[in-house]
Amino acid sequence: MSSEILRRFLENGFQLHPEALKLICSQESPERIAERVIASLDSSVLVVQPEHVFPFIRERREDGLKILESFTSSSSNASVENFHRYFLSRYEKLRRIIEQRGIRGRDISTIGRVSKGSEVTLIGMINDIRETSSGNILIELEDQSGAVTAVITKESECFERAKLLVRDEVVALRGIKQSDLLIVRELIEPDVRVQRLRNVQKVSSGILFLSDIHVGSNTFLKEEWEKLISWINGENGNESQRALAEKIEYIIVAGDLVDGVGIYPNQDKELEILDVYHQYEAAAELFERIPGRIKSHREITMQSGRPNPSPLFQMKFRSSSRKKRFLSATPR
Numbered sequence: 001m002s003s004e005i006l007r008r009f010l011e012n013g014f015q016l017h018p019e020a021l022k023l024i025c026s027q028e029s030p031e032r033i034a035e036r037v038i039a040s041l042d043s044s045v046l047v048v049q050p051e052h053v054f055p056f057i058r059e060r061r062e063d064g065l066k067i068l069e070s071f072t073s074s075s076s077n078a079s080v081e082n083f084h085r086y087f088l089s090r091y092e093k094l095r096r097i098i099e100q101r102g103i104r105g106r107d108i109s110t111i112g113r114v115s116k117g118s119e120v121t122l123i124g125m126i127n128d129i130r131e132t133s134s135g136n137i138l139i140e141l142e143d144q145s146g147a148v149t150a151v152i153t154k155e156s157e158c159f160e161r162a163k164l165l166v167r168d169e170v171v172a173l174r175g176i177k178q179s180d181l182l183i184v185r186e187l188i189e190p191d192v193r194v195q196r197l198r199n200v201q202k203v204s205s206g207i208l209f210l211s212d213i214h215v216g217s218n219t220f221l222k223e224e225w226e227k228l229i230s231w232i233n234g235e236n237g238n239e240s241q242r243a244l245a246e247k248i249e250y251i252i253v254a255g256d257l258v259d260g261v262g263i264y265p266n267q268d269k270e271l272e273i274l275d276v277y278h279q280y281e282a283a284a285e286l287f288e289r290i291p292g293r294i295k296s297h298r299e300i301t302m303q304s305g306r307p308n309p310s311p312l313f314q315m316k317f318r319s320s321s322r323k324k325r326f327l328s329a330t331p332r
Contacts, residue, residue, distance in 0.1 A: 005034050012038050015047040023053050032234065033057060087168070091125050091143075094170035097190040098123055103172050109146035114177050121174045122148065122182065126167050137162045139184075141173060150175065150182040158187035205249040208232070215286065216279035217259035218272045229289055251290065257283050 002025050009016045024030050024037070036056045037048065045052065098105075105123030114120055124141040132138050137152040137159065150173050152162045162184075165171065172188035214220055230236045231245050258279035259271060273279045 005030055008034050009038065009048060012041075013043075014038070014041060014045060017047055017049050020048050020050045020053050023050050023057065027057055087125070088144075091170055094190045095123050097192075098170070098172050098188060100193065101188070103188060105172055107145040108141065108143045108148050111148055111177065111182070116177055116179065118177055119174065120177050120182060121172060122150075123172045124148075124170070126165060126169045126171065129165055129167060139165070139173070141171075141182075148182055149180065150184050152184045152187070156184060158184065161187055161189075206244065206247040207250045207252060208248050209252050209254060211254040212256040213253065213283070214256055214259040215283040216271055216273035216276075218270055220259075220272070225286065232290060
């Protein structure tokens with residue numbers, strides 16, 4: 001390898017210092033580094049020194065990514081009590097997120113004591129949502145104390161957003177009480193507050209986020225995956241796109257890595273791989289191709305997803321994926 005690198009520099013009219021040659025050959029993609037160094041030189045350079053190489057490499061670093069929390073217990077059984085506990089926990093967490101914005105909702109069971117025409121704010125989970133014959137949206141909202149019917153008219157400013165709501169979402173509704181109904185004027189959804197970060201270190205590295213890959217499905221985007229791999233390896237794209245790919249140090253797969261088996265009725269008709277373990281094996285083979293040109297200090301974090309939540313990957317898949325990986329449970 002070193003003789004080939006040396007030959008490339010000589011062909012382009014440059015001598016190569018032994019330390020510079022050693023530095024280039026220590027990288028995972030020495031040919032690529034060599035070509036980039038050569039392209040940066042002008043005729044005033046006679047001997048290529050290590051300082052000519054440094055801008056095109058990054059020092060190997062200790063793992064910069066740590067899993068702070070990841071549960072390892074197996075999935076619980078599908079009992080009514082467990083489902084109730086799960087939805088209650090989810091409701092309380094999302095309710096607190098809304099309340100952190102200074103929004104306080106009263107118990108739904110107390111709305112009967114509210115005078116007609118008064119403004120009311122309620123926080124609850126959507127038990128049912130449908131469109132009326134007149135084109136308005138009817139929502140049945142419930143909390144632990146009771147349930148209420150809310151109407152969002154098509155003239156309301158939040159009507160378009162309300163059309164995207166689905167069952168089991170936790171929202172706050174603010175409106176006017178009319179008889180047994182709440183006429184909604186404002187729809188508030190839980191969100192993540194923007195926080196001002198302090199002592200942020202500026203770095204040139206990048207993170208690539210992936211999700212919903214669905215290996216095993218007959219809708220898996222093979223052609224798009226090939227383009228992604230090619231781009232990560234710096235084999236396609238314009239100059240700025242290749243430079244962006246070069247900065248990637250972390251790849252995070254945020255769920256739905258494989259399609260799974262038996263998730264919904266007749267799913268097998270949409271699968272190319274009918275065994276979930278074989279799906280994970282296929283996923284491992286796909287990701288084994290990523291580090292071919294990626295420096296060894298780059299890291300890949302995977303969460304299985306589907307169904308959610310889910311524990312860590314089976315050990316069989318984890319051992320088959322030999323390169324540098326962090327494997328995390330899907331968050332609860």
